[in-house]
Amino acid sequence: MKRNIAIDGPSAAGKSTIARLCAKELGYKHLDTGAMYRCVGYLSKLKGIAVDDELALADMMDQMKLDVDSAGHIYLNNQEVSSEIRTNEMSMRASDVSKLKMVRERLVTLQQQIASAGGYVLDGRDIGTVVLPDAMLKIFLVASVKARAQRRIKEYIEKNIPFDEQEVIRDIEVRDYQDTHRENSPLKKAADAIEIDTSDMSIEEVIDEIRGLLKTKS
Ligand code: C5P
Numbered sequence: 001m002k003r004n005i006a007i008d009g010p011s012a013a014g015k016s017t018i019a020r021l022c023a024k025e026l027g028y029k030h031l032d033t034g035a036m037y038r039c040v041g042y043l044s045k046l047k048g049i050a051v052d053d054e055l056a057l058a059d060m061m062d063q064m065k066l067d068v069d070s071a072g073h074i075y076l077n078n079q080e081v082s083s084e085i086r087t088n089e090m091s092m093r094a095s096d097v098s099k100l101k102m103v104r105e106r107l108v109t110l111q112q113q114i115a116s117a118g119g120y121v122l123d124g125r126d127i128g129t130v131v132l133p134d135a136m137l138k139i140f141l142v143a144s145v146k147a148r149a150q151r152r153i154k155e156y157i158e159k160n161i162p163f164d165e166q167e168v169i170r171d172i173e174v175r176d177y178q179d180t181h182r183e184n185s186p187l188k189k190a191a192d193a194i195e196i197d198t199s200d201m202s203i204e205e206v207i208d209e210i211r212g213l214l215k216t217k218s
Contacts, residue, residue, distance in 0.1 A: 004120045006127035009141035010187060011091065011175045012148035014198050018141065018206050019123035020072065025207070026121070026214075031114055033124035033131070034094065035074045036107050038085035039066055041093030043076055051096035058102040066110070087161060088171050095175045098125075099182040108185075125179055128190030137217055138193035139210060147199040148172055 005028070007019045016032050023030035040057065043064060049056045067075040073082050084090070097103050104126075111131050115122060122131060128138035143151075149169045156163040179187040189195060194213060198206050 003136035006135035006138045007123040012152045013141040013143045015123040019121045023121040028119045031122045037094040037098045040097045054100045125187040126185040128193045140189040140193040140195045143199040
């Protein structure tokens with residue numbers, strides 16, 4: 001049976017890109033768990049629910065339909081929201097709602113259900129520690145704030161999303177703080193995860209390192 005791979009790390013460390021390429025190479029599926037928290041942030045904005053109203057958010061999630069296709073497109077209540085959830089505002093809203101226990105419980109359960117078939121690469125903040133503690137391989141990707149801001153800006157330019165450079169840097173720093181200091185499942189390297197600092201590495205170099213690590217597991 002195919003097993004699962006966990007990729008965690010702070011925002012803009014390259015997790016999604018690396019997870020997607022890794023999955024492609026192995027014939028696995030990729031699940032971007034950050035996109036799921038972004039959907040909760042996005043839908044709560046549409047519905048006028050405050051990001052700290054835990055009960056209202058839980059109620060909203062109990063009626064929310066979330067689907068991801070094999071190409072990584074994300075659908076909220078049957079409507080594609082792949083680009084709407086990528087703005088700076090939605091990054092912050094995702095980080096805000098992700099602090100709440102009831103929100104995390106619901107998404108973690110869904111992520112575990114999806115991955116139970118095996119053959120998944122999941123990326124997020126708590127995959128190695130909470131979602132998939134038995135993952136075959138756990139990677140913890142890190143990079144300097146400068147390197148991460150440059151990558152985020154490149155992504156915004158490519159996707160035609162408006163941005164302000166100082167705001168992008170501030171957003172990374174605030175989210176780092178929030179994600180590592182929250183009470184529920186803070187961003188933390190699992191004891192058995194392997195850390196890779198991608199600040200000065202190309203995507204291909206990171207994939208190469210993971211390839212090498214995978215060989216030691218087979
Ligand atoms: O990875 P991405 O930047 O899209 O994640 C958005 C936010 O969702 C993060 O800042 C984090 O607060 C939250 N998140 C989380 N647990 C995950 C994935 C994302 O708390 N597994």
